[in-house]
Amino acid sequence: MALELVAEESINRLKTDMLEYIQSGAAESSSPQEILTWGLEKFGDKIALSCSFGAPEGLVLLDMMHRIDPTARVFVLDTGRLPQATYDLIDRVRDRYDKTVEVIFPAAERVQSMVSENGLNLFYESVEKRELCCRIRKVEPLNRFLSGLDAWVTGLRRDQSGARQKTPKLEIDRAHGGIAKLNPIADWSREQVLDYVKEHAVPINRLHAEGYPSVGCDPCSRAIGPGDDLRSGRWWWEESDLKECGIHLEEKGSGI
């Protein structure tokens, strides 16, 4: 049998297994570790964790995955506008876990022509220009990287924002070619995440201690006050509850 046919058959078998796992409801009643173990066994080196190094969720998953399989893959999208604290954390994690972190960059020529035409701080001018910047610096590099995978893992949680309320623990990611998308802590609260961090001494971004619940690009993240919505420090000049960068938005094919 031709290699392509063998590969296609095994992909179809993976999709059937995945659909059975989803339809049985097993994924929804499984612990994060059980879902990660399932994913790592099923997809091997074709599954990777997307970690922004700007939220404790990704680091919790990195710690869990590393305990299950120290060779588990992790990647970060380096937009070129991340704060120094995030770069420092990436190196801390490399040392602590003795782990390669795959750093994914945007296409230089796309960034160059965008900033030449629109300026370096275009994102403050309109939602459209902000989305253009997120598309070129995050969505396109993510799409390119995911095209080489069969599955990815995210730290999405349902109570992070209105747009994330229906996040399943396991889904078929149609916006990225039908690969598997594992969201193992979708039903966790922020308290559960922080408890795990404390219990396992997981390294997290130092900006959290300065009032940043989530840290994205430096010009697009700021500290929030007591009682503020947790996502309100991201793109704070925009109004919508549906603020996303596009990475997790199925319709646009592209929202971290």
Ligand code: SF4
């Ligand atoms: S978060 Fe801000 S700087 Fe980063 S890619 Fe989006 S618009 Fe650009």
